[in-house]
Amino acid sequence: MPGTPPTRYVYLGPEGTFAEQALRTIPAAERGQRTPARSVGEALDAVRSGDADAALVPLENSIGGGVGVTLDEMVAGAPLVITREVVLPVEFVLATRHGVARADIRSVAAHPQASTQCRGWLRDNLPDAVVVDVLSNAAAARSAATGEHDAAICAPIGASQQRLSVLADKIADHGDAVTRFALVSRPGTPPPATGDDRTSLAVYIAHDRVGALLAVLMELAVRGVNLTRIESRPTGEALGRYAFFLDCTGHVADDRMGEALRGLRRVSAEVRFLGSYPRHRWTDSESDGPVPAPPGQSDVDYTDAAAWLDRIRRG
Numbered sequence: 001m002p003g004t005p006p007t008r009y010v011y012l013g014p015e016g017t018f019a020e021q022a023l024r025t026i027p028a029a030e031r032g033q034r035t036p037a038r039s040v041g042e043a044l045d046a047v048r049s050g051d052a053d054a055a056l057v058p059l060e061n062s063i064g065g066g067v068g069v070t071l072d073e074m075v076a077g078a079p080l081v082i083t084r085e086v087v088l089p090v091e092f093v094l095a096t097r098h099g100v101a102r103a104d105i106r107s108v109a110a111h112p113q114a115s116t117q118c119r120g121w122l123r124d125n126l127p128d129a130v131v132v133d134v135l136s137n138a139a140a141a142r143s144a145a146t147g148e149h150d151a152a153i154c155a156p157i158g159a160s161q162q163r164l165s166v167l168a169d170k171i172a173d174h175g176d177a178v179t180r181f182a183l184v185s186r187p188g189t190p191p192p193a194t195g196d197d198r199t200s201l202a203v204y205i206a207h208d209r210v211g212a213l214l215a216v217l218m219e220l221a222v223r224g225v226n227l228t229r230i231e232s233r234p235t236g237e238a239l240g241r242y243a244f245f246l247d248c249t250g251h252v253a254d255d256r257m258g259e260a261l262r263g264l265r266r267v268s269a270e271v272r273f274l275g276s277y278p279r280h281r282w283t284d285s286e287s288d289g290p291v292p293a294p295p296g297q298s299d300v301d302y303t304d305a306a307a308w309l310d311r312i313r314r315g
Contacts, residue, residue: 009052018155021155023181025086081275093166109151109153129151152164190277199251
């Protein structure tokens, strides 16, 4: 929604999770109304029904991979599009009530994914503590705050909201782990091209055709469109029927991306456009920009070729 920032945001709750932390990095969301949802489906349905302007949901994690429920929900029901991505470092902390020392810790509340990502740290630093599964990082922080458990593995925002003391920070075994979130809205004019954009698609291939997936990939490759991610998800129709989720460098307004989309439309059973949006950048000076197109396949080359053909047609 260029020029009209959303004011009502919903995110995968509860409060005090990485999703809320990610949402609050968006200035308009920090000023707007933020409401937690119980599930990804509930968050996206709030946007579809008009109860919210935008939803922030997890898309993929550098350790755990794609978030299947988000991908499935994005292609179910009325169309939605991604207008922005947020990449957030996954930095778990060990938090306790004030006055609780590490030597006093006998039980640690943690979401299973959190405890899995901190298994090595727990083994080396709290070998005798019992890890208790809870439903979310926020629930872990609350259980430590109420004294139900001695400590919690949680997000920094959860420790802050529950006024816990942080005994150790950055305790994940993979210190460079990140989660990518998508800000999703109802379809409208995509954000303007920035020159460093990403386009997301869901492509359904013709299952009765030999080489159907290769034909999809060739439509991108021959136009110099860099495929940065591909993941398959079952369609639910029958065993062996899959949809392919693609992330590509470029914007729907780019000539070569436009030609690639037309080609995908021709060779695929169905294509769902999931959005063109700016690629997340950690800093304005970040140097790792988009992969340059091969010679003859840049946007300038496509514009020049189109002008050449137009001159021929006009005589």
